[in-house]
Amino acid sequence: TANSQQPTAKIQNTAACRSACRFLHGIISDSASYNNMELESDSSSRRQSSMTEEERDDGSGISNIKQIITNLLRKLKAYSGDGNHDETETTNEAKNCRDNDLSISPIFYYTSIFLIVITLLQIITSLQDQAGPMDWFAEMLIPRIASMGFKAGMDEDEFGTTDGNICPPDRWIDSTFEQGSIKQPNGLYSAAYDPRNKVIEPTHFPHCASSRWVQLEKEHDCPSGREYVTIILPPKSKQSTDNSAGEGKIPKILHLSSPTNCLPTTTIQTLRHLTHQHISQAFTIYVHSSATMDNFLYQREWDIFPEVKEGVMCGMGKLNAVTRAAIKELKVGNNSTEQQHQRIVDEIGLGVKRDIWRYMILWEYGGITIDIDTLHTILAERGTTKTNAANATTDDGGYKTMRKLMHQWSTEKSDALLYFINNADKQRLPYVERIPFTDIMGAAPHHPLVYYSAKTALKNAILDTEKSITDTGRTTKIPPIKDGLHYTTGTVWKQIKTGEVIEIKNEKEKSIHIVDGDVILPPSLTSPKTSPWKSIFAAFKSSNAENMPSEDDINYVMRQHAAEQKYVAPKTMFSCMEHLLDAYLQ
Numbered sequence: 001t002a003n004s005q006q007p008t009a010k011i012q013n014t015a016a017c018r019s020a021c022r023f024l025h026g027i028i029s030d031s032a033s034y035n036n037m038e039l040e041s042d043s044s045s046r047r048q049s050s051m052t053e054e055e056r057d058d059g060s061g062i063s064n065i066k067q068i069i070t071n072l073l074r075k076l077k078a079y080s081g082d083g084n085h086d087e088t089e090t091t092n093e094a095k096n097c098r099d100n101d102l103s104i105s106p107i108f109y110y111t112s113i114f115l116i117v118i119t120l121l122q123i124i125t126s127l128q129d130q131a132g133p134m135d136w137f138a139e140m141l142i143p144r145i146a147s148m149g150f151k152a153g154m155d156e157d158e159f160g161t162t163d164g165n166i167c168p169p170d171r172w173i174d175s176t177f178e179q180g181s182i183k184q185p186n187g188l189y190s191a192a193y194d195p196r197n198k199v200i201e202p203t204h205f206p207h208c209a210s211s212r213w214v215q216l217e218k219e220h221d222c223p224s225g226r227e228y229v230t231i232i233l234p235p236k237s238k239q240s241t242d243n244s245a246g247e248g249k250i251p252k253i254l255h256l257s258s259p260t261n262c263l264p265t266t267t268i269q270t271l272r273h274l275t276h277q278h279i280s281q282a283f284t285i286y287v288h289s290s291a292t293m294d295n296f297l298y299q300r301e302w303d304i305f306p307e308v309k310e311g312v313m314c315g316m317g318k319l320n321a322v323t324r325a326a327i328k329e330l331k332v333g334n335n336s337t338e339q340q341h342q343r344i345v346d347e348i349g350l351g352v353k354r355d356i357w358r359y360m361i362l363w364e365y366g367g368i369t370i371d372i373d374t375l376h377t378i379l380a381e382r383g384t385t386k387t388n389a390a391n392a393t394t395d396d397g398g399y400k401t402m403r404k405l406m407h408q409w410s411t412e413k414s415d416a417l418l419y420f421i422n423n424a425d426k427q428r429l430p431y432v433e434r435i436p437f438t439d440i441m442g443a444a445p446h447h448p449l450v451y452y453s454a455k456t457a458l459k460n461a462i463l464d465t466e467k468s469i470t471d472t473g474r475t476t477k478i479p480p481i482k483d484g485l486h487y488t489t490g491t492v493w494k495q496i497k498t499g500e501v502i503e504i505k506n507e508k509e510k511s512i513h514i515v516d517g518d519v520i521l522p523p524s525l526t527s528p529k530t531s532p533w534k535s536i537f538a539a540f541k542s543s544n545a546e547n548m549p550s551e552d553d554i555n556y557v558m559r560q561h562a563a564e565q566k567y568v569a570p571k572t573m574f575s576c577m578e579h580l581l582d583a584y585l586q
Contacts, residue, residue, distance in 0.1 A: 122135075167205065167208035168205065173205050173208045173209045174209050174212065175301075176299055176300050176301075200304055201446075202365075202446050203365065206251055206365035206366065206367070206445070207284060209364070209365060210253060210255070210286045211231055211286070213286075213292055213295060213296050214261075214287060214288055215230050215231075216291075217261070217289065217291045217295075222262035223262065225265055226264055226265060227262070227265050229261060229263055229268055230286070231284065231287070232271050232272055232275060232287075233275075234276065234282030235275075235282070249414065249415040250367065250409065250414075250415060250416075250417060250442045251365065251367045252282070252284065253366065253368070254284070254285045254368050254406075255286055255362075255369045256286065256372060257354050257369065257372060258288070258289055258371075259347075261289045270379060271285055274402060274403060283368070283409070283410070288357070290350060290353070293353055296357065297356065297360065304451075305360065305458065307458045308458065310580065311458035311462050312352065313580065314576035314579055315355075315356065315457075315461025315468070315476055316349040316350075316352045316353060317574060318468040318574045319348060319349050319351070319352055319468040320348070322469055322558055322562045322565075322574075323558070324345060326558045326561055327341050329561075330553060331547060332344070332547065333548075340545050341545075343539075343543055344540055344542075344543050347539035347542060351476075351477070351535050352461060354371065355438070355477050356458065356461065359453055359457060360454065362441065362443045362450045363451065363454060364445065367442065367443075368409050368442040369440070370439065370440050371535075373534070373535065373538065374439040374525065377522060377525055378401050378402055379398035379402065381397040401520065401521075405440075408520075414501050414512060414513035415443065415444035415509075415510060416443040416444070416450075416510075417441070417442035417443070417513050418514060418515065419440055419515045419516075419517035419521065420434040420435065420498060420517055420518075421517045421525070421531060422435045422526070422528035423516055423517075423518050435528055435531070436478055436481040437517045437525070437526070437531065440521075448487075448488050448507050448510060449484045449488050452480075452484040452487040452488060456479065456480035456483040456484065457475075460480065461475075462576055463576070464576055464577075465565075466565075468562050469559050470562070477532065478532055488504050489504060489512070498515070499514065499515065500514060501514070502514065536554065
């Protein structure tokens with residue numbers, strides 16, 4: 001019985017070799033036939049040139065390709081073996097296989113079948129606009145390549161990482177770009193972005209995503225003395241092997257918020273000089289205009305911040321209502337036009353959008369955020385912006401301050417950086433209230449301080465029970481940072497001395513560096529009385545209206561009107577629900 005099973009085993013062992021030989025022989029034959037067809041086609045080109053396009057299609061090209069495909073499919077089917085061949089035929093074919101040195105492992109056969117099945121599944125799922133097996137493989141592979149710091153093809157002395165040098169398809173940068181164009185969503189949220197039971201990971205391509213966002217708007221002309229700019233790149237020779245991480249934990253990205261992309265030429269020259277000459281690990285600077293902020297906040301569907309769009313709309317609407325009431329009571333510019341008043345309202349309301357944008361951009365991509373007005377205040381120290389910004393070769397005044405700040409950002413060992421003003425002398429008792437300076441902030445992506453601060457800012461903007469203005473200015477500006485510190489550190493942040501680092505409990509290797517802003521920032525930015533209100537006072541002054549009220553009067557009247565904000569009242573100053581209904585029903 002054992003001897004009778006031996007021929008069967010030989011048949012099974014040689015079946016794969018026989019089928020592989022037959023399949024390869026068929027492919028080679030078809031390839032040779034196709035080459036002969038091409039030669040014959042060349043020799044008869046004159047004859048075929050007189051034929052019509054339809055006759056040529058019917059004669060050789062398409063029909064030959066169809067025939068080859070048919071033969072390949074037929075031989076692939078035969079390749080699997082039909083079991084009707086006798087032992088003699090099998091043995092002879094196996095012998096021919098060995099004689100021609102064409103024996104192939106069965107692994108080749110199964111691998112080919114696997115690849116064909118995967119390709120067919122990918123085609124089917126793509127037609128149904130769903131992710132297929134190749135998408136799943138790419139989703140697993142691409143982030144790992146990015147996290148390894150894969151070097152792009154650079155010159156010998158210039159190197160960088162995948163991010164920013166080689167960008168993947170849009171869907172891997174941000175799903176918002178996947179369709180190739182930005183369109184206004186119909187609703188605030190969709191089921192595809194439901195964060196429940198999902199692990200939300202930071203993006204591996206913050207530079208690619210940031211560059212796409214700031215470049216969505218079309219370039220336009222700027223007034224004299226200003227230039228249109230979206231990105232200021234450092235020289236590649238100054239980039240580290242990981243331009244997003246470097247020595248410190250905070251990405252080397254500087255997010256500059258501005259009403260427009262038209263910046264003063266002297267400011268651009270100063271920033272370029274800073275990034276090219278003095279910073280060993282230079283920052284990439286992205287200029288986010290008001291239009292860019294709108295795209296970023298409104299067009300994205302936020303995984304764990306579904307209330308972003310509602311927060312921006314309600315927060316701006318609530319503050320605008322207070323501003324209009326204050327303008328009317330203060331009688332700003334009796335002869336001023338409605339356009340001047342609207343300019344004040346718009347600029348003050350922009351502060352809410354900028355506050356929420358600051359948390360969202362740090363949460364998604366990390367880096368450092370700074371406002372253009374704050375940047376100009378720093379550079380204006382001893383006239384840097386007006387006098388030596390064009391040459392930017394001295395270390396005086398604001399230029400020196402910016403150099404110190406950027407060096408501090410690039411070497412920061414903690415993964416969050418927070419400046420405080422109104423610091424007590426060495427923070428001894430009795431305790432003196434410190435004020436977070438939010439116009440400059442830094443954090444790694446998905447930092448818990450940013451998360452809790454963002455949630456508080458959105459709550460203050462949306463809920464009708466929350467005021468829009470307090471003694472520290474907008475309720476989306478300083479109060480969220482205090483709440484974020486409370487949620488992450490308890491009361492520790494109130495006792496810790498300025499300059500020390502807070503380690504966050506229950507958060508692995510997460511920390512916050514408390515920095516003394518009174519030492520490094522200009523005095524005009526560190527006054528506890530005017531600093532939180534700086535942008536509001538500037539909005540009133542920018543209107544150039546007559547009978548401009550004092551800063552104390554603006555402060556008092558706006559806080560009084562904000563205190564009238566009530567949740568339930570016959571005539572409430574502002575209702576988020578009504579505001580959203582009006583917006584969506586128009």
